[in-house]
Amino acid sequence: MAIFLLKRLAGAVVVLFVVSVITFGLSLLIPGDPAIHIAGEHATREEIAAVRTGLGLDQPVAVRYLSWAAAAVTGDLGTSLYNSQPVTEILLERLPVTLSLAVAAMAVAVLISLPLGTLAALRPGGRLDRVISSGTALAVATPSFWLGLMLILALALTVPAFPATGFRPLTDGAGAFAAHLALPAVTLGVAAAVEQTRQLRAALADVLDTDYVRTARAKGLLPLTVLRKHAVRNAAVPFVTVLGLETGQLLGGAVVVEAVFGLPGLGTLAESTVTRQDLPVLQGIVITSTVVVVAANLAVDLAYRWLTPGQETGVAA
Amino acid sequence: MTAITAARRDTLGRRLAGRRDVALALGVLVVLTLVALAAPLIAPHDPVDQDLLHRLEGPSAAHWLGTDESGRDVLSRLLHGTRVSLGASLLAVSVATVCGVPLGLLAGYLGRGADLVLSRVADALLSIPGLVLAIAIATALGPSLTNAMIAVGVVYAPGFYRVARGATMTVRGQTYIQAAITTGCSTTRILWRHVLPNVGTPLIVKVFLTFGYAILAEASLSFLGLGVQPPLASWGSMLKRAVRYLEQEPMLVVLPGLVILVAVLAFNTVGDGLRDALARRDREPS
Numbered sequence: 001m002a003i004f005l006l007k008r009l010a011g012a013v014v015v016l017f018v019v020s021v022i023t024f025g026l027s028l029l030i031p032g033d034p035a036i037h038i039a040g041e042h043a044t045r046e047e048i049a050a051v052r053t054g055l056g057l058d059q060p061v062a063v064r065y066l067s068w069a070a071a072a073v074t075g076d077l078g079t080s081l082y083n084s085q086p087v088t089e090i091l092l093e094r095l096p097v098t099l100s101l102a103v104a105a106m107a108v109a110v111l112i113s114l115p116l117g118t119l120a121a122l123r124p125g126g127r128l129d130r131v132i133s134s135g136t137a138l139a140v141a142t143p144s145f146w147l148g149l150m151l152i153l154a155l156a157l158t159v160p161a162f163p164a165t166g167f168r169p170l171t172d173g174a175g176a177f178a179a180h181l182a183l184p185a186v187t188l189g190v191a192a193a194v195e196q197t198r199q200l201r202a203a204l205a206d207v208l209d210t211d212y213v214r215t216a217r218a219k220g221l222l223p224l225t226v227l228r229k230h231a232v233r234n235a236a237v238p239f240v241t242v243l244g245l246e247t248g249q250l251l252g253g254a255v256v257v258e259a260v261f262g263l264p265g266l267g268t269l270a271e272s273t274v275t276r277q278d279l280p281v282l283q284g285i286v287i288t289s290t291v292v293v294v295a296a297n298l299a300v301d302l303a304y305r306w307l308t309p310g311q312e313t314g315v316a317a
Numbered sequence: 318m319t320a321i322t323a324a325r326r327d328t329l330g331r332r333l334a335g336r337r338d339v340a341l342a343l344g345v346l347v348v349l350t351l352v353a354l355a356a357p358l359i360a361p362h363d364p365v366d367q368d369l370l371h372r373l374e375g376p377s378a379a380h381w382l383g384t385d386e387s388g389r390d391v392l393s394r395l396l397h398g399t400r401v402s403l404g405a406s407l408l409a410v411s412v413a414t415v416c417g418v419p420l421g422l423l424a425g426y427l428g429r430g431a432d433l434v435l436s437r438v439a440d441a442l443l444s445i446p447g448l449v450l451a452i453a454i455a456t457a458l459g460p461s462l463t464n465a466m467i468a469v470g471v472v473y474a475p476g477f478y479r480v481a482r483g484a485t486m487t488v489r490g491q492t493y494i495q496a497a498i499t500t501g502c503s504t505t506r507i508l509w510r511h512v513l514p515n516v517g518t519p520l521i522v523k524v525f526l527t528f529g530y531a532i533l534a535e536a537s538l539s540f541l542g543l544g545v546q547p548p549l550a551s552w553g554s555m556l557k558r559a560v561r562y563l564e565q566e567p568m569l570v571v572l573p574g575l576v577i578l579v580a581v582l583a584f585n586t587v588g589d590g591l592r593d594a595l596a597r598r599d600r601e602p603s
Contacts, residue, residue: 014437015437015440015441015444018437018438018440018441019441019444019445022438022441022442022445023453026453026454026457027457029454029457029458030457030458031458031459137582137585137586137589138578138582140581140585141529141533141577141578141579141581141582141585142574142578142581143533143536143537143553143556143574143577143578143581144537145536145537145540145556146536146556146570146573146574146577146578149556149560149563149570149574150570150571150574152563153563153564153567153570157563157564248443248444248445248446248447249446249447250446251446251449252446252447252448252449253448255446255448255449255452255537255541256448256537256540256541259540259541260560270449270452270453271452271541271542273456274452274455274456274460274541274542274543275460275542277456279456279457282452282453282456282457283453285449285453286445286449286450286453289445289446289449290444290445290446293444293445293446294444297444
């Protein structure tokens, strides 16, 4: 177990190292001289040179990367070009909102996919299976922000059941927190539910077609008992894998969903950096969201070990 | 050999034709392509022509789908938006193919060090949330539709890399590749002439499925203000502008969303149908 954990951790470190190189590389993509950009259009040659030395831009790229990465490892991601606030501070303000949204969306997705995936697997090719598979095809083609707007139109403007926009922290009371998070979570959760439903259906249908399930049925066990005792644990492996893989998709999707519902999370932060070209903040968002994804995949690997104790290999990180 | 190939193609064609949903989706794609090509000819109005006396009007004889907040004809903007949205998605898919496929072929064929390094980079790119990476690249390059779609292409490239690499690894050990090596073919020639044609089918499926996702990505980025710049319209940017009038004129939001939905559904249906047909063909060769 310890060796398995170490191997996985080493894999995660390699991924984060490559991501850090890519993220740092973003600053090299910006057209023009960043020193001129920061010093302003009317700066003198001396002022620009001072900015360049101050930022270490006169150093070789490798040296700049190393000092950037060394600072990043200690939690120092630089300061915002827009308001000089430390990037880490800005991210820590925003992260709870995005994580609340992602966790709530994941819960919605599981609540949708568990019953639908199971129902579809009971009779593969049957009418219910076909209806559910058409529904998932429709859901995967729906732009999430459009679904969000339709939900606002139906459940906030036409029937004012939920607030259309905004966020309340949990400290303001669970009711307000849940009401403000409900529509965004459904918007984001529907997209995530699609892949979960498909995987669960496929895995469960395979398991239900095995000899041991047939034997269990032949013994006269109730269908629900067969599902619970024999099928669910074996079908859980691909399902849990999808949950991990979806973390990235959820964090990416959160950007647009937050923009639609005006949630003050990492997504709206990313949106605001676009017009300001605030690269340090954007780099911080890339790193932070990737760390969350890598952590989720590590958790999935551990869950996978727990679900299949006998196996040596885990799922790919 | 030729007879077998012909028979296989025949079954594939028949199986695809037997799927009514796939046939319908293909029809939708043909119509969308024609609309994209002929938009200036068939649009009843100039898509950027403003008419401030007729703002936010419902459907009428002059404007079949009504007018937007600047009095522009919604139908004409949707038709021209087809060209912008499909063109942008084509650019993203092309970037993803051109970046991902050659590297995947190389990694799958050479193995060892090249595979190790390239696969780690692909893993890293795949672990960054796609839209976040696209926003970061597009912001660094500067906001424009072209930059946004190059960014989306980079985000999807690892997917193409993985498909090409996996397919190459399965054909690498086969006799005809060994024969090509023995006759002294260069690596480039082997990859181009012998490997690529045999890994083409999974890549075609990938192209269709990615096209659908690229349309959604274009819409998302335009919605965030990173895509097409006004007065040009794409389906996503039409949605962005219409949000402010959601309560006043909901059809302005409903219509572009429905068009996006139909287009993505069509690409996904064709991709899925193709994949199912190929999977069945491979399971039971005729």
